Amino acid sequence: MLRYIIKRLIWLAFVLLGLCAITFTLSRIIPSDPAASYLGPRPRPEQVEKVRVQLGLDKPLYVQFAYYMRNLVHGDLGESLRTHRPVLQGIWEHLPASLDLMITAIFIALSVGIPLGVLSAKKENTTLDHLTRLFSVANVSVPSFWLAMIFQIVFFRWLGIFPIGGRIDTVVNLVSPIKQITGFYALDALITGNWAALKSTLSHLILPSITLAAYSTGLIARMTRSTMLEVLREDYITTARAYGISEREILFVQALRNALGPTLTTAGLCFAFMLTGTFFVELIFFWPGLGTYTVNAIFLNDYPVIMGITIIMAVFYVVVNLAVDILLAVANPRIRLG
Amino acid sequence: MAAVTVLSIRDLKTYFYTQEGVSRAVDGVSYHVIRGETLGVVGESGCGKSVTALSILRLIPSPPGKIVSGEIIFEGHNLMDLPLDKMREIRGNKISMIFQEPLTSLNPVFTIGSQLSKVFILHQNLTKKEAKKKAIEMLSACEMPSPERIMKEYPYQLSGGMRQRAMIAMALGCNSKVLIADEPTTALDVTIQAQILDLTLQLRKEFGMTMILITHNLGIVAKAADRVVVMYAGEKVEEADVFSLFEKPRHPYTIALMKSIPILGRSEKFLKEVKGVVPAPYLEISGCKFADRCPEAMRRCHREKPQLREVEKGHLVACFR
Numbered sequence: 001m002l003r004y005i006i007k008r009l010i011w012l013a014f015v016l017l018g019l020c021a022i023t024f025t026l027s028r029i030i031p032s033d034p035a036a037s038y039l040g041p042r043p044r045p046e047q048v049e050k051v052r053v054q055l056g057l058d059k060p061l062y063v064q065f066a067y068y069m070r071n072l073v074h075g076d077l078g079e080s081l082r083t084h085r086p087v088l089q090g091i092w093e094h095l096p097a098s099l100d101l102m103i104t105a106i107f108i109a110l111s112v113g114i115p116l117g118v119l120s121a122k123k124e125n126t127t128l129d130h131l132t133r134l135f136s137v138a139n140v141s142v143p144s145f146w147l148a149m150i151f152q153i154v155f156f157r158w159l160g161i162f163p164i165g166g167r168i169d170t171v172v173n174l175v176s177p178i179k180q181i182t183g184f185y186a187l188d189a190l191i192t193g194n195w196a197a198l199k200s201t202l203s204h205l206i207l208p209s210i211t212l213a214a215y216s217t218g219l220i221a222r223m224t225r226s227t228m229l230e231v232l233r234e235d236y237i238t239t240a241r242a243y244g245i246s247e248r249e250i251l252f253v254q255a256l257r258n259a260l261g262p263t264l265t266t267a268g269l270c271f272a273f274m275l276t277g278t279f280f281v282e283l284i285f286f287w288p289g290l291g292t293y294t295v296n297a298i299f300l301n302d303y304p305v306i307m308g309i310t311i312i313m314a315v316f317y318v319v320v321n322l323a324v325d326i327l328l329a330v331a332n333p334r335i336r337l338g
Numbered sequence: 339m340a341a342v343t344v345l346s347i348r349d350l351k352t353y354f355y356t357q358e359g360v361s362r363a364v365d366g367v368s369y370h371v372i373r374g375e376t377l378g379v380v381g382e383s384g385c386g387k388s389v390t391a392l393s394i395l396r397l398i399p400s401p402p403g404k405i406v407s408g409e410i411i412f413e414g415h416n417l418m419d420l421p422l423d424k425m426r427e428i429r430g431n432k433i434s435m436i437f438q439e440p441l442t443s444l445n446p447v448f449t450i451g452s453q454l455s456k457v458f459i460l461h462q463n464l465t466k467k468e469a470k471k472k473a474i475e476m477l478s479a480c481e482m483p484s485p486e487r488i489m490k491e492y493p494y495q496l497s498g499g500m501r502q503r504a505m506i507a508m509a510l511g512c513n514s515k516v517l518i519a520d521e522p523t524t525a526l527d528v529t530i531q532a533q534i535l536d537l538t539l540q541l542r543k544e545f546g547m548t549m550i551l552i553t554h555n556l557g558i559v560a561k562a563a564d565r566v567v568v569m570y571a572g573e574k575v576e577e578a579d580v581f582s583l584f585e586k587p588r589h590p591y592t593i594a595l596m597k598s599i600p601i602l603g604r605s606e607k608f609l610k611e612v613k614g615v616v617p618a619p620y621l622e623i624s625g626c627k628f629a630d631r632c633p634e635a636m637r638r639c640h641r642e643k644p645q646l647r648e649v650e651k652g653h654l655v656a657c658f659r
Contacts, residue, residue: 125401233399235442241397242437243430243457243508247422257447332447333492 078304096183098289109216117224139218165286216270268324346370350408378563440501451489
């Protein structure tokens, strides 16, 4: 198992190298002058020339790449052209807000999608099954920005029960500010016993996280349903019934454990994709996460930030996949021991 | 010993509702088992032996299957009328079952030990520790080498024969009254078949269980059964004790089956097969279902259904001859 993980990590290094080369080249091909961006509006030509030397942009491309890679190995992703702050710091500040959203969303997706899939399989071809399938397809096919806006109209404008956006109520944040420990607001509020802030955070979290979870919920429910249908026809399910095992245990332990593989793989992919899916959701709900940070960087042609985020996303993607593979091995002895 | 009926099936009808039509897998079968005996149920594939067995424990997948009518009388109750939670107390506890495919009958993601223990905990109110001890005991009763190690293994790590031993250990550990063995040796190698059959028979005696042995193999019936029920196309066509059946088979189908057994030492160029195939189970047949294949069929056989009649004491045949 350990060897397998190490192998995967070495593989990750190669993936990253390739990825860096591609993004680096792309960022230098696009017709924009980083040195000019660095200086802000209306720079003088001699200033631009000075910055060009300062940033190493006068050197050949491969030398620039070598410098970039050297810095990267030291954990330095460069500096934002606009804010002149380290990229890593920027990512680090915005990541918890996104993870907050994503973790809540994947939790919702799993805890709604799996039971729905299991029940749907158990009640195959009944009304419940049809409704569940309709629900799944709707979830998968509805675009998140549309869903987000519908949520805002219904729950903010008409019903007024949830805020339209943001991470926490401004007033609440002034009266009882959250002490930043982990960067996850809900967790920080819980640790410090800041109930007003906790309540405000959670109510802000609900709409965006449900929006983000919709696609994954549908996909997970569908995947769980189809594998469960297969598993429920297996002989060992008949054996379990023949030995008086309760139907609930058969469904949620004996069968689900066998059906979990594809579901986990799907969930892992969904979670990884959420990092990009969250861009729309964050923009619409004014969520100060990585998505907002990235979109701003794209508008401003802030290429060190874009590259930094691309690399972080790649790492995230590979790490999530690795985590899923490890989970699969835990759930299935044939992978673990075979 | 007085003959006490442990379990009796009365006029059982189990149908499957498929796209082709209603498939009458079991069409009015009755039989009973006497305490301590081994009842052999024989017939070709698809004659409804296994469906009957699954119907006893109400394990027919529904939909498409449905037990349309009939009674299963066990310990004075009709199992058909029991609520599902009472039924679960009988499954594995009073009536246990061994299946044909040891390869797929055990859950692949749980260890043998945990699967055995779970059943013992469920039905015998044992603690985890006691259940584990019992599981080891049962495995060694089934002549499993190093049962402690087997406990920690997963089904795919064991051979077919070993898995079937584990299934038998599970069935016997429940101390149930009736053991239904549905083709317990069919999926195994010939050498292992004999071992498993001997083991089953020996343990059945030791544990004082009554057994329903479902098989298509007349050799196994001859060796193991006390009484035999011969089924054809969802119906019982003959019933007799094993000696009279082999000495004087009455139904043409039984006779044909026996002719199709190869006998060691007798040189035959061709084995006699039973000509034709079992009629599709969704066809409505007004006469005898075997008539089309029967060498002795008369005109009457195609029109009229022969009822079971007692030709000798305990020997029932559904044939006009």
